[in-house]
Amino acid sequence: MSEPRDVQPLLEKMAADLRALLAQRKIQQPLMVGIRTGGVWVAEALHSMLELTEPLGSLNITFYRDDFTRIGMHPQVQPSSLPFEVEDRHIVLVDDVLHTGRTIRAALNEIFDYGRPASVLLATLIERSGKELPVCADVVGETLDLATGQHVKLSGPAPLQLTIQEDT
Amino acid sequence: MTPRHVQLDGEGRLRHFITTEGLSRQILTEILDTAENFATVGSQKIKKVPLLRGNTIVNLFFEPSTRTRTTFELAAKRLSADVLNLNINTSSASKGESLLDMLRNLEAMGSDMFVVRHNQSGAAQFIAEHVAPHISIINAGDGSHAHPTQAMLDMFTIRRHKPDFTRLRVAIIGDIMHSRVARSQIHALNILGVPEIRVVGPQTLIPQHAAHLGVHIHHSLETGLKDVDVVMMLRLQRERMEGALLPSAEEYFARFGLTQAKLALAAPDAIVMHPGPINRGVEIDSSVADGAQSVILEQVTNGIAVRMAVMSLVLGRGPRSEEAAP
Numbered sequence: 001m002s003e004p005r006d007v008q009p010l011l012e013k014m015a016a017d018l019r020a021l022l023a024q025r026k027i028q029q030p031l032m033v034g035i036r037t038g039g040v041w042v043a044e045a046l047h048s049m050l051e052l053t054e055p056l057g058s059l060n061i062t063f064y065r066d067d068f069t070r071i072g073m074h075p076q077v078q079p080s081s082l083p084f085e086v087e088d089r090h091i092v093l094v095d096d097v098l099h100t101g102r103t104i105r106a107a108l109n110e111i112f113d114y115g116r117p118a119s120v121l122l123a124t125l126i127e128r129s130g131k132e133l134p135v136c137a138d139v140v141g142e143t144l145d146l147a148t149g150q151h152v153k154l155s156g157p158a159p160l161q162l163t164i165q166e167d168t
Numbered sequence: 169m170t171p172r173h174v175q176l177d178g179e180g181r182l183r184h185f186i187t188t189e190g191l192s193r194q195i196l197t198e199i200l201d202t203a204e205n206f207a208t209v210g211s212q213k214i215k216k217v218p219l220l221r222g223n224t225i226v227n228l229f230f231e232p233s234t235r236t237r238t239t240f241e242l243a244a245k246r247l248s249a250d251v252l253n254l255n256i257n258t259s260s261a262s263k264g265e266s267l268l269d270m271l272r273n274l275e276a277m278g279s280d281m282f283v284v285r286h287n288q289s290g291a292a293q294f295i296a297e298h299v300a301p302h303i304s305i306i307n308a309g310d311g312s313h314a315h316p317t318q319a320m321l322d323m324f325t326i327r328r329h330k331p332d333f334t335r336l337r338v339a340i341i342g343d344i345m346h347s348r349v350a351r352s353q354i355h356a357l358n359i360l361g362v363p364e365i366r367v368v369g370p371q372t373l374i375p376q377h378a379a380h381l382g383v384h385i386h387h388s389l390e391t392g393l394k395d396v397d398v399v400m401m402l403r404l405q406r407e408r409m410e411g412a413l414l415p416s417a418e419e420y421f422a423r424f425g426l427t428q429a430k431l432a433l434a435a436p437d438a439i440v441m442h443p444g445p446i447n448r449g450v451e452i453d454s455s456v457a458d459g460a461q462s463v464i465l466e467q468v469t470n471g472i473a474v475r476m477a478v479m480s481l482v483l484g485r486g487p488r489s490e491e492a493a494p
Binding site for chain 2: 060062063064068072073079080081087109110112113114115
């Protein structure tokens, strides 16, 4: 296991890139939505750094996973909460690690069950190798090239730290 | 074979849901927590999640029911399962087909779950013991034995108003003797740690052995209601009067009907529950049923989330190596 690493510099880079991207797309009041659990921690940090006024949403994608019959239920995760109408709004979806792309596929499906957003941007702290679906992040803290047996894990909520673990 | 063995798999997970009796507090809490997650689905624009897509759920109702069948059907549909509704008294039973033959046919159609209601106690367990190993059974009421999903939606409703079960006084009022709802409620309340459970009703409608269930027996509504936090009414079946267990609906209402005046004896923030359908003016006065302390319609809404939770916990246990098809 690697030494825990502070993510503050990555969050600052993400906030700057996201601010520039929103300005470029002329998006004034985006809705930010974090994916439970790690994505919510990252979203909380970005939400405060960008001084967004709308409340922060969170998604529990358990009911939209594609591996339900293989891994079963995880009822301990907090329910989804989208305390706003998503119809015609610009959404910034936030997760901690973009790996296979399956979590994002599930999250997009869930968001669309709440309404039809005008657009969705994806921001992830880490984008790592190992894609299984055509999903790319718009804003990335850092890109990591990892082998199949390596896992990057975010611990939190305070302090937010990254570690890289190896299968033994 | 005890119910405990039938409804749990080799790893102690719920594979059928026949009764609340004998289950652990952990399993009941898991059902309530999962239902809390599903409750948010009802607030989505598209009130559906893809969890049980491709699963086939058969509502096997040997006894008429509107509300229970409808909420099971809605729960299954909100999980994206395919649903078949069979009302047996109107189909194969009248053609002389045996129950086991009918089950084999439904298995052959690729069913994953049977939701069973029957007027005979033990019917759901009998079916659970005789179906193919990949099929799960949910008991939607069997005779006077059990109605576990009703009890769990009641626990869910109580927890939303009174989060700490270990500080509650609960009164169950009415025909305890014939009530599968009351039996399942008493087991669930005991398992969740409720310190004081009262059963209230006339002597003819409270079983002699009730005290063995860990309840206090009251034959007066006034003493039974004193300072309780939760009032759980039961439906009074008309046929009890024909069976001479009760004099008349009017006299029953005078002694055991819940009115505002009697409800005032309970704790000021007590909630009033009823599994429905209600007999206005028999076990409950309209002003109470529709009053500020009534949570009767919340129970109906919660029933959908709780049934979604039970269905997905039972069908979503992850790898099932120990139950490989024969």
